Each structure stands twice: as structure tokens, then as C-alpha cells.
Amino acid sequence: MxxxxxxxxxxxxxxxxxxxxxxxxxxxxxxxxxxxxxxxxxxxxxxxxxxxxxxxxxxxxxxxxxxxxxxxxxxxxxxxxxxxxxxxxxxxxxxxxxxxxxxxxxxxxxxxxxxxxxxxxxxxxxxxxxxxxxxLLKQEVNNRREAEEILYHSRALLASVLNSSLDGIAAMQAVRNPTTGNIEDFRCLVVNPVIAKVFERSREDLIGKLVLKRFLSHIEPELFGHFVNIVEKSETLERDFYYPSGESFWFHFVAVKLGDGFAITIRDITRRKQIELALQQANQQLELLANLDALTQVANRRCFNNRLLQEWEELAKEQYPLSLIIFDIDAFKSYNDYYGHLAGDDCLLQIAQAVYSLIRHLDVNRPADLVARYGGEEFAVLLPNTDLKGGAKVAERIQEAIHDLAIPHIKSHVKDIVTVSLGVAALIPSLEVKPDILIASADKALYEAKQQGRDQYCINDCQKL
CATH class of the missing domain: 3.40.50.2300 (Response regulator)
Structure with missing residues (x-):
């Protein structure tokens, strides 16, 4: 050796x-x-x-x-x-x-x-x-004993709750190809009345029969492979599925390995699904309200901040321009003092809706454009994929739309109707800087418009700062 x-x-x-x-x-x-x-x-x-x-x-x-x-x-x-x-x-x-x-x-x-x-x-x-x-012999004996005990207790448990359960309960045994050993279908060993009702068959007609593969072919054929994995890989399968049966439509099942097959429990969750759908719709409504200014019915400051950050990141990757218009109502305090706060609220609503309608009709293929109440009598218009020249054109259209409203304002030192001053800024966003630079630039342009007599717009090219 x-x-x-x-x-x-x-x-x-x-x-x-x-x-x-x-x-x-x-x-x-x-x-x-x-x-x-x-x-x-x-x-x-x-x-x-x-x-x-x-x-x-x-x-x-x-x-x-x-x-x-x-x-x-x-x-x-x-x-x-x-x-x-x-x-x-x-x-x-x-x-x-x-x-x-x-x-x-x-x-x-x-x-x-x-x-x-x-x-x-x-x-x-x-x-x-x-x-x-x-x-190895001891392990084999233990494995066999454990399998026998699990099968025994599982069957005993199924037998005790089978007929009293409100859930559907069944036990399936694998039917294998004698040559390859592959699972070809499952035979019903145990089935309770609830399951029988789903199959629209009597329990006697189901026990001992091969029904699963044919049944799944009408619902979700790929589920059969998942049931095979339960047996072959000891995986647990849990999911919802849609199957109209009387007044029920949605069911939830849990399937676990049981010997050379699996046990399955099925529960009618139609009511729960209806509640989930109603809750989802309510959450969508809440989300809408959370992003909407209650008075003017346009986006609020929270929505504006989120959208600005989102557009900033996307356009920075694509290297496309982003324009921002910030405008406020000239001598609005005087308007409020003279006409009253209710009239002031109505004025804000008219202006917000006029600008919103204008932006929506400028180009129906620009859903990302946003009109928001920035604060008080101040509004913001966010225009993705728009350069400074395009932003200036929109500002001019906004000014004309406000003029067309012809809201009387006899206390204004600018005109005898409500007017607005606008600041326009644009740049190609960069991930190296914050979007605050765009807001600051539009604010500066707005300040210049006010300094030059109001009822006008001024522009500020951030890219040249």
C-alpha cells in the first residue's frame, strides 16, 4: 500500500x-x-x-x-x-x-x-x-418515521375539521409516470364540501379522480408546475386566484407538502378583495387631495416640490432643459383690503383655473407640465423639455390670459384690472446641483419684473450664471 x-x-x-x-x-x-x-x-x-x-x-x-x-x-x-x-x-x-x-x-x-x-x-x-x-441507516429510519408521523397526523387533522370547516380543504396525491417518475397529475384523496362546491361536483365524484390538471387548465395552467414544486422541492405555495363561482369571485389558497402530494386550504376572499379595492380607490383619492390646493384646485406646494425633484433627476440624465415660471398678483393685498377676502379667494381661483386651462390646451402631449399654487397669491408653472425661449412664450400667454379675465381692480397702481408679474428661468438640470438654483433664478426674474413696473415678465438664464 x-x-x-x-x-x-x-x-x-x-x-x-x-x-x-x-x-x-x-x-x-x-x-x-x-x-x-x-x-x-x-x-x-x-x-x-x-x-x-x-x-x-x-x-x-x-x-x-x-x-x-x-x-x-x-x-x-x-x-x-x-x-x-x-x-x-x-x-x-x-x-x-x-x-x-x-x-x-x-x-x-x-x-x-x-x-x-x-x-x-x-x-x-x-x-x-x-x-x-x-x-445513514439511522437517518433513513428517522426520515421514514417522521414522514409516517406527519402523514398520520395530517390525515387525522384533516378528518377532524373536514366537514365543519368554512374553508375548502383537500389532500392530493401525486400520480407519476411509471417510466420517468415525473408527476403527471394529482389524485384527490380527501375533499370537503366547500371544495366540492368549487369544483361543482359531489365529494364522491372527486375522491380518487384525476381532476386537478383539467381544472387548472381553465383557470391558470402554469399553476400546475407550482403544485409539482410543492411535492418535489417541499415549497409552500400561497396566493390569490380569480374564479367566478356563484356570488364569489376571489379565493386565497395555501398548499403544503403532504407525503407524496400536498394538502390545500382554500378561502373565499371576495369580500376582502372588494374592501381592498375600495381602500385603494380611497387612497388614490387621498393622494389626489394631498397634492391639490383646496382653494384654487391646482397642485399645491408639496406636489410642486415633488414634481420638481422628479423632473430634475430625469432631465439631468437626458440633458433636456427645464423652465420655471413664478408669478404673483400685482397689489393683491390692496385687492383683498378693498374687495374683501371672499372676493380675493375668487380672484385666486379664477387666475389659477385660467392658467391651468391655458397650460392644458397649449399642447395635449405635454402631461408633465404643472401649474401649482406656490404660496399666498404666488403661483408656479413647471415646464419640462422647455428652454428659456419657450418659457418666455408661455409667460406671455399667461399674462394675456389674465388680461382677458378683466377682473376689476380699481386700487391697483398698475391698471384698473388684475395683472400679474412673472419671472422666467430655464436651465439643463445637473445632478451636481440642487433644483433650488432654478427657483432662485425665477424669483430674481420676478423681482426684476416688479422693479420695472409690474404687469410684465422678465427672464433669467441660469445656464449663464
């Missing part, structure tokens, strides 16, 4: 010998072969070591001071947690009496010194193979 060859199956070996030279020699040989080796020089150290971490096999010398190998082996076999560890005695004692005593102490093999490493490895491997087979 080549000592440098590597064994396919390795294990953890505990060497127990009071002579360090013997330990070193045997340890080096076994390590070279790929085993994980631990060594101790006394029986008491061996008992402490195995309690910390159990080895796969113990190679135990017999003649040791304080506690000989027989005593160590007897102590191991008396411990319920350690008695399974195979002990191979390795000793210079070659008398039949010593060997018999070794086996009576609980040893499973005996190697006489001086030993051949080939013999040691062969005997080690024999014990390791036996151990692996025992573990």
Missing part, C-alpha cells in the same frame, strides 16, 4: 498512548494519509478530550500508568453519550487472554505492536465505513 495515497473517506482519530514517540510516529503517518488526528498521553486526558469533541475512532494503548486501556474503554462504554465510539486496542501484549479482556472491555478490534500502517488503516477504514452506514 502506498503511504502517500489519499483515502476517499477520512475521519477524526484519537490516539491514546503514554509513550510520546509512539504517538508522534502513528500521528505523522495518519496525518499524511489525510486523517484528522488528536493525541493524548493518558487515559484521564482521553476521557476529558472525548467529552469536548467526539472522535470517529479511538486507537487505545493498554499498558498506561494510573489508568490502563481496559479501564478507559470500560469508562467510555459506561457513558451513554460516548459508548458508541469504536475503540481499537493497539498493544504489544500478544497473549490471547489480553485480547479476550480487550473485547470484554468493549473494544471492537485489536492490533498488535509492532504494527504495519497498512493494517492500521485497513482496520480504521473498516470501522469508519460501518459507522457511516449506521448513521
Amino acid at each position: 502506498n503511504l502517500d495515497s489519499q483515502l476517499e473517506n477520512k475521519g477524526t482519530i484519537l490516539l491514546v498512548d503514554d509513550i510520546p514517540e509512539n504517538l508522534q510516529l502513528l500521528s505523522d503517518l495518519l496525518v499524511r494519509l489525510g486523517y484528522n488526528v488528536r493525541s493524548v498521553t493518558s487515559g484521564r486526558m482521553a476521557l476529558k478530550t472525548v467529552k469536548v469533541k467526539c472522535p470517529d475512532v479511538i486507537l487505545l494503548d493498554i499498558k498506561m500508568p494510573e489508568m490502563d486501556g481496559y479501564q478507559v474503554c470500560q469508562a467510555l462504554k459506561a457513558d451513554e453519550d460516548l459508548q458508541h465510539i469504536p475503540v481499537i486496542f493497539i498493544s504489544a501484549l500478544d497473549d490471547v487472554f489480553d485480547k479476550v479482556k480487550a473485547f470484554e472491555s468493549g473494544g471492537i478490534d485489536y492490533i498488535t505492536k509492532p504494527f504495519q500502517i497498512e493494517e492500521v488503516v485497513a482496520r480504521l477504514e473498516n470501522q469508519l465505513i460501518i459507522q457511516r452506514q449506521q448513521r
